[in-house]
Amino acid sequence: MAATHFKLNTGAEIPALGFGTWQSPKGETKKAVAYALSVGYTHIDCAYCYGNEDEVGEGLKEAFDSGIKREDIFVTTKLWCTYHSRVEENLDKSLKSLGLDYVDLYLMHWPVAMNPFGNDERFPKLVDGSRDLIREHSHIQTWKSMEKLLATGKVKAIGVANYSLRYLKQLLPEATTVPAVNQIENHPSLPQQEIVDFCHEKGIHVTAYSPLGSTGSPMMKEPAVIKVAENKGVTPACVLLSYHIARGNSVLSKSITPERIKANMQIVKLDEGDMKILDDYTAELTKQGKLTRYVYPAFGVDFGFPDKS
DSSP states (O other), X not given: OOOSEEEOTTSOEXXXXXXXXXXXXXXXXXXXXXXXXXXXXXXXXXXXXXXXXXXXXXXXXXXXXXXXXXXXOEEEEEEOGGGTTOHHHHHHHHHHHHTOSOBSEEEESSSOOBOTTSSXXXXXXXXXXXXXXOTTSOHHHHHHHHHHHGGGTSBSOEEEESOOHHHHHHHGGXXXXXXXXXXXXXXXXXXXXXXXXHHHHHTOEEEEEOTTOSTTOGXXXXXXXXXXXXXXXXXXXXXXXXXXXXXXXXXXXXXXXHHHHHHTTOOOOOOHHHHHHHHHHHHHHXXXXXXXXXXXXXXXXXXXXXXXX
């Protein structure tokens, strides 16, 4: 049987399968969150930057009103880049929208600060159209502010997201609290094995987002994934979600369709043979230089992502 929870370095447990809310359409998020909780999801992942925390909060309230207990639900949200110098202020905004007194996990969404006084509250730009970044504000400064949140009771754990090996190695020697989680894009065509291995070595749990390859779910069409799905008698989506749990990582599924939300809960235990098929596929992509990143922010080159221009 596949794992249902993983233990964090705080001693708390994070559900192996979470429900994501990135890119959920306006007017659909509340229903999706409430339905996901009603059918058994116990982890909701959201972020200030997604612009839908009010609806996530409405979905949570509906679930709590139905008898689901707050302490049985693990809620993750994230600090946005324009708030790196105002960490607690951003957390308070999220808590108000979510209707919560605390979140179980608070992540630094990206290790980069954007201008808090720019021409847009979330995505400020310079006149040339590039992101208005504050390069002199280090992510380590932001982490120090994140650490102070632990004493407030408003967060149970803190972590990071989209951290490369370089950023992790910069952060850890300066950190008083080791991040509980690093949430990264992860799937067989972007395993980021060096980051996963480093995190496991340091006691940092990895959560995978965009496990199907983001918009259009391109990973579901890969022959290796289809082969494993046929072998197991399950869907390609089931294989791609189960892949992460077999690696010791939690994973976020996302949908607004009730049937798919429920179907994504089907997690199977992948054996060595199944994982070898997927790992061989990854190895071939690596050999050909064809590993693929689907989530590429406008400031991605700052993190060492290949230049897409």
